[in-house]
Amino acid sequence: MQIFKKYPFYVLFTSTLFFSGCPEILDIFPPEVEILSPTNNEEIGQVFTLILSASDNDQIKDIDVIVYQSDSSLVSLKMTEEPWSANFSMQTIGEHRIEVIVTDLVGNFKKIELDIYIKQYFGGDGEINVNSPTFGDSWVAGSTHNISWGSTNVSGNIGIELYKDDIYYNRISNSSANDGSYSWNIPIDIPSGDNYQVAVYSLNDLSLGDFSEYFSISSSSVNSITVSSPDGGESWVLGSTQDITWSSTNVSGYIGIQLYSGDSYVNSISSSSANDGVFSWNIPSTLTLGDDYRVRIYSTSDSDIQDYSNSYFSITSSQGGDPPNDNCNIPHSTTGTTFTYVNPEQNIYNFGDTYTAGLYSSLYSVGQQGGAVLRLNGNTVYDFGSWLVFNSDGSYDFTLPAQSSEIVPSNCYTMVIIGYNLQDEYVSEPFTIY
Template sequence: MKKVLLITLLGLLCLAGTVSAMNSPNYAINWNIIGGGGGGSSSSSYQVQGTFGALDGYSSSANYRIQGGFWQPMTTPSDTTAPASITGLHNTTYASTYINWSWTDPTDGDFSHVLVYIDDIQKPNVSKGIQWYNATGLTANADHTISTRTVDTSGNVNTTWVNQTRRTAPSPDTTPPASITDLHNTTYATMYINWSWTDPTDSDFSHVQVYVDTVPKPDVPKGTHYYNATGLTANADHTISTRTVDTTGNVNTTWVNQTSRTAPSISTTLTVAVPNGGEIYYLGSTLTMGWAYTGSPGTTVNIEVLKGAGTLSTLTGIPIGSGGTGWYNVTIPGYTPLGSDYRIRVTSTSNPSYTDTSDGIFTISGPTITVGVPNGGETFYLGNTLPMNWTYAGNPGTTVNIEVLKGASVLKTLTGIPIGSGGSGSYSVTIPASTPLGSDYRIRVTSTSYPTCADTSDGPFTIGVDSSTSITVRNPNGGENWVQGSHQTIQWTYTGSPGTTVNIEVLRDTTIVAVIPGISVGVGGSGIFSLTVPYSTPVGADYRIRISSTSNPAYTDISDGPFTISPAITVVSPNGGETFFPGNILPLTWSYSGNPGTTVNIEVLKGTSVLKTLTGIPIGFGGSGLYSVIIPVGTPGGSDYKIRVTSTSYAACTDTSDNSFTINAYG
């Protein structure tokens, strides 16, 4: 039996209703939404009309659904909890017409899909697990907002919106750069043309597309400003075509072209230029080989080094050069045979018919050294500079030894002297004042690396004394008496040019006891130096003065005779011949000059023995001193007594009785 059912309806997905009887065979069904979206309520009355088999055993309190054409009872859903929102919503692109948003789905087990709205316009739902939405057709350089809510399998919607606003990129640049300007060729050659130009000023200009005779060539980057087209046909027109491109790839479709003509072909030749005869080269030096060419002899040459009729060495694949000339340098090995029968031959590697040989022979020699100065006839003076110089060729090493020869003997050897640079060297010494005079001097300069590479002065030179220059001691010059503490002057005269300063030496016999350095030589031929004779100067009659030039010790002089340094203290009495008795007074007197101190020691001498010492006795006043003692009873008698008076400040300032006095023990 079939019945027509009137069913209450609002949802679109799945219906569950409560059946109640109506006029047979119709039934009224109150339904509840169990899936899908929309509104309505369970108390609203809707109807669905259909023909179904009889519903047996229905219950007014049960829920039903249509399944297989029949009403089937079902359980009323109980889930009313919406899923969590998405997280980590962010955009992953920056483009002018689209934005791709990504997120992380909620972890709810019944999560179904994401509702998506772009700028408040609903978009297709995004199913669980996709986790992104790409919004297309957007306005460039504008803000666009994505709005999302989550839905579960029971239709529960999370009412919390998760939104994000992002801006699309500006519209892409579609404007090409300006064209190049001032395109022109800068050469006139048979096989190449160099074109130059000025780049456009567009800030985004990238490069120039180049075509030569319609054949594309490598792009020319911004800032290069030229293209060199090679391998061209001689005496023919060739066209360069250019277009500019910016960094976005926009191409200026306007061609800027120029047509230029290459030079006519010329005949091909190859000619040796250097060495071409007469040159001299040295072992270890550079052999420079040069040639000229015309036409197109190829890109490389072979160079043969010829000795006589044989080939000593071949250098292969040497670049031919540019602009019609080529050069190649080699260092001549130290083992190369010496000789004056050398030539070179230069031959094209691509066409051996293009070849040439040196017109004449050149020489390869061992290294040489040649003395320049002194080389004979020169005169040098003691204390002056002896300049020595030489020239060298080839590679005689980095150092030389210089021998100073007197006759056949080596007087002095200077070792390890730098050879110099650029083919010349020099070295200077000051001729010692002790150097023997003579006119038979030479120098010999020898390589330390090649002992056979040497040279000696061609002629002898002279070492002498410059008679036009001299120094003469004037004071003290013998016989003078200088008292300790006195003010004195040392005087000298000079001639010529002995230098600006002198050293003054004080000698006692042959021993130097004092040096006064760097004293001005004086003016107008005479010099003077004032000094106070130190109280500490030992007394003596064997003193001399020596004065020497500081720049040339050969200019020197010494006092003709000795002078005396005498004490500043002088014993007055007893000074010899006096007789004194025990128990009587022994008067002791002395004189002094200057300021030899405030006290003296007085020694009583018997023979060579010190019988008594009186210490710390006041020196006196106004240049004289006095001290008296009573001669003790029991003092040994004798006629060999003296006294010695000595400054306690300066031990050298002392004097002794000139002669002996007597102590008569027997009265």
């Protein structure tokens, strides 16, 4: 018997492999990009240059740059060739974000961002000029001071910022009326320093603005009030409206304002007002003219915290100058016996002011009287009319006439009330109209 042995059987196929038109290896690598200038959180001016460094393993197609404020896109541009830089001239200030997107030929991209703060640079005084603070002023943290400025042909509101060592520190006011004054409550935690400035600028035209001179801010725990105006030498007119201003340190709650003549209390201007550094005072036309007035400002929660005007100020008439001081010749006097003429405390008036006359009797009511006239040195120069009905308290408000050829500035006027019988006369003390 023949034995067959099994052997493995192999078939070898050989062929030649041909590679024709094999595609490139897929590019999955994004470009690289770096912002060289400005740097993150840098404070820069409104005109600046963005400088980038960008590279790719093949080729960069383009670079998009977008500048945002909050979530609003302000400026966008596209760069397609080196150098990777661009100049910007911004019309806004404050916090901004720069977004850079670099893309290569096959669509790979990389996005980076940085934050910047654009601050105002003014090319001179422009049309706004800061008057206060001035060089050498020392303001106390926690106190209230007026920032003041003047402007010409500036429409709309203004913004106010604080700078320290020529670097933006914080915002004082985002938007304030362009009325020449802003009452600033200085934060109690602001660092002491002597290189502070405030910038006041137009929100409608950021090229218009001005920096104050350098001033200092110091810390203090003293409770104080300081009257700024009137502080002596001012001349305020009866019937006008004037701002009483002050600063305070560590004073909470409200303040009161009082008027003094010399050392004598006259009246309360305000018993309770916000401690915001300014109070608009409508000066009563009934105040007596004088040159020895002062105001007292005090804390309503602690009246020992107070201050007076450093010196006297004047309250004058609208005519200006000193009242007349003529030698009077007044031949007529009171002839009636039923009533007593009640002279007002005020004895100096302007033309057109209100003069309040009064008659008094313990037995009779005044009621209706025959009339009233104005006399100058005994001569009648104005007739107020006949059959005048007086108030229940015996008073009557007369409007003094305007100046004329017969009615001239003088201290020799008298008011004459004609009695009901058309014979009795009740004559005032001489008073001044000018």
